Amino acid sequence: MTMKETIDEIRNQLDFEITKVNSLPELDQFRIKYLARKGIIAELFETLKNVPPDQKPSLGKELNELRTHAQNLHDEKKNNLESNQSSQSELIDITLPGRRKWIGSLHPITQTLNEIKSIFLRLGFEIASGPEIEDDYYNFEALNFPPDHPARDMQDTFFISKKTLLRTHTSPVQIRVMEKQQPPVRVIMPGRVYRNEAISARSYCLFHQVEGLYVDTNVTFSELKGTLVAFAQQFYGSDLKFRFRPSFFPFTEPSAEMDISCFLCKGKGCRVCKYAGWLEILGCGMVNPNVYKFVNYDPMKVSGYAFGMGIERITMLRYGIDDIRILFDNDVRFLKQF
């Protein structure tokens, strides 16, 4: 047999034998037989030394091609075998649950507060805060609640001492902000407040408020309405109806309470809105000129508005929660719903 014939035969042999290879060990046998350092093809290269010089180039080329061919056959088979093997040995039951991690949650009060904050931040408000253990001066007096005034009865108070108390609203932060800063002042003041009331489904000894204050030249009641309606439409949806009712807070005048049409029954009347069709969402008003005297603002030069809303109340309305206490129970089954 000439060398050329040998090469052709081996090529045929290769083509045949590779079809018989059905496993990686068999393939390894194949590799050792043909491609190893002492395999058939390597041996043929050895015999190349003995062929006449004029045939060397063409035979050398043929041999190289043979080797490449063998290598290709091997590699291709290897790929096939490996992919087959993986799909066979790694039998996957995709109905099994994946390896999961714990899922955390933000408390619903935080979520509501975050949304309220984001709306007012977009309107150009800053955020301020103040202490919960507060002076009578900031909580009442500077907010135009004179000593021994019946208006103080509106807010049952926890006292720490004769002149120190747990703030009953976030409004004292208004005074603290105005003491430090000249107009324009445009801030919201979120925080925890306390009321000395029996704990029930409707009231807890503490809750959270967001207070707002805007003082500048030419701030009007009309502007107050505009801002709060813009807020409410962002928060509750643009199709809501609203109304402002006259009310009374010593530190604002005129004062108002803002109602929105009940978003659960669309104003038709339901249990949540107590069949009134309206939900009270916040109190507001124009800053009473008496308040400016406590912070050395000139009531003839500036005007402003203030508002305050209860976060728990808004959260409860929003999610249809009918007992405030569940917010403070922190049952994980409850928390995970948010």
Next chain:
Amino acid sequence: MKISLKWLRQYVEFNITPEELADKLTKAGLEVESIDYLGSKFNNFFTGQVLTVTKHPNANKLTVCDVNVGDSNIAIVCGAPNVAIGQKVVVGLAGAVVPRNQHDPDGKAFELAKVKIRGVESNGMICSEYELGIGEDKDGILVLNDNVTIGIPLAEFLGLNDIVFEIGITPNRPDCLSHIGIGREVAAALKTNYKLPEVTINESSSSIENSAIVIVEDSDKCPRYSARVIKNVKVQSSPKWLQNYLSAISIRPINNIVDATNYVLMETGHPLHAFDYDKLNEKTIIVREAIDGEHFVTLDGKGRSLTAGMLLICDAIKPIAIAGVMGGINSEITDNTKNILLESAYFDPRSIRKTSKQLGLSSDASQRFERGADPNATIYSINRAAQLIAEIAGGEIQKGIIDVYPKPFTPTRINVSLQRSNNILGTNLNVCQIIELLESINCEHQVAEKQNAEKDIVTFKVPSFRPDLEKEIDLIEELARLYGYDNIETKMQSVIKFTSNPVQSDIVDEMRLWLVGRGFNEIVTNSLQSKELAYLSSSEVVEVMNPISKDMAAMRTSLIPNILEVVRNNIYHQTKNLNLFEVGKTYLKILQESENQKSDENYKEEDKIILAKSGIANFPNWAENERNSDIYDLKGEVEDLLLKFGLDKYKFIPYSTTKALVDMPVSIEINQIEVGYIAKVQKQMLKQFDIEQDVYIADLNINIFKSLSKIEKKYKPLPDYPMVLRDLAFITDKVVPVSEMQGTIYKAGGELLRTVEIFDLYSGDQIHSDKKSSAFTLQFFSEDRTLTDVEIEKIINKIVEAMKVAHNAALRK
């Protein structure tokens, strides 16, 4: 405040539905909280007349009656023995709910429907007084007087067809605590008029001057005291109409004298008091301050210990009433009372409020006086009451009124600037509108002698029943209210401008989100706790003077007890694997209070973030074994949190002393500043909270965290040359801390050694029982060249040598 619409109609006319009226009042700032249709339980009951009575064809004891119910005649099957032709009766028609079923042992209500009774149609029911709930007679149907009109609704017939509003009156509006007060507001809202009842009095010839003396010792606290004497009254029940009015607004009728004073109180808003004249020593009224420790029994039968400063109404020798708050049992009107002295006074609001607060005693009278009554209403009210008493209790009204009023009230005058009003409200009102609006609530426009050139200022005289109107802004508020909040344009016109304060992102919000992503549930808990718990963590506890309960008598000094309570409650509900955090404050007293200090100098509120982990460490899955959380889980969370916020120079250092509530506390320090600590909760604490599994906590101080954390980010170029990794394991005594080994390795490794991380810790069969093997991955690279094996080997030899010297460590092969 309850307002009867029937009663209200005496003073103002309105032709709108109760709902429309409620809406008007609500929009005027008098929030109608509920509407009660008193007669609604008698819907579908009418008066009727029995026209014919025939025997029921199929039942002996029943009759079939033809009954005229006004607009029609209907057939009713009746079982009553006393039914007879011509009787006026009460008929319930289909749909009526009979309040009590007399065949039911519990007397339950039931609804009527058209039915066939033994084959004969019955269209309603003739009722007994038991069935209607207006009497106890079950023996037969209720037979009315012959002169009753037929076809009128039962509620109307009984005088119960009233509608009652519950109105929330804000503390600034004492003038609205009466039917006339609400009538005035209705008139203003509807742009109509109201009228006061006319009062005419027939006085006897004998003068009050001869029957009583009034001495006011403290005219600051009692600026006005008016009195009348009525003799020979007959104390008995009030007439039905008066009882109905009072019952409608939930005031229990007592007797005609007391009812008359209550009626006038609810009509005019001015509190009155009637004394039994014959029980007054020397027929003298002395208004004076109480003496400390004086004792007095009020009308409710309770003994009261009085203190100096409280105002008393006394006779010549003893107190007979706590002024403006409550009368005394010793001078109360009884069935035997013959002669009365009526008091109509005006007391200083602050004095009344103080007394009422001190005694914990509030009454209809005190509520009005402390908010501000009308000093000019005493005479009208006392005359109105005298007239009413004469009408319903007989008696002779003594001639004249004693009226001690040394300093008559001067009406408040307020200047209103048109421009300022419009500037504050954002309206465009003109002078005429302002005058018209304010005059509708009885503020008289004063024509100035010298008219202001621009007519910007208008002066108003405020009526004496509006003590809340003191300043311009008060009238501007009234303008807004009367003009209608709805009519003020809703617009945002302000220009957004940034103040000089730079916007800061809130790191706490970011920490929250990070922890949520790590699988923690945020909790929000009470900041009040029991003193016992509070003192466990600190001796500087802030105590509450007037707590709701012992459980909430102090401000919390640590967030641990709260989170343990949450852990306990969740375990109770079978949620045993917990990852919780709370952002909250703790409160400490730092200084004894002194008068001239502000509270924030005396108390410290610290912002904290607490993490707790308990139960299984990782979310359970089918392929891996469960493992309980331990201190390393929590340490890992804290390390990641610190690294996330740029705090990489932390050290965990065990406390040398004990710490409240926890075991094995480890302080977290950055540049020698303690940011917080991690620890395992004490067994004893867990026991106190009935928790049977371990709880690990981390407690971080947010403000310190914030002050140290570097949010500012700076780019560091990535290395150009490859990095080389080498693993080394050392066998040492078990007690050698890993962090010390790391320190040694770093030091010996020099600047080319970048990180040293432990990847395995082993103790067991293959090595001596006192030893452990610690395996580290070392990372090397250089910024200016590719490191060679020779270089690395040199460094590693140095490290091995150093480990040997420092820790007697042997390289594990």
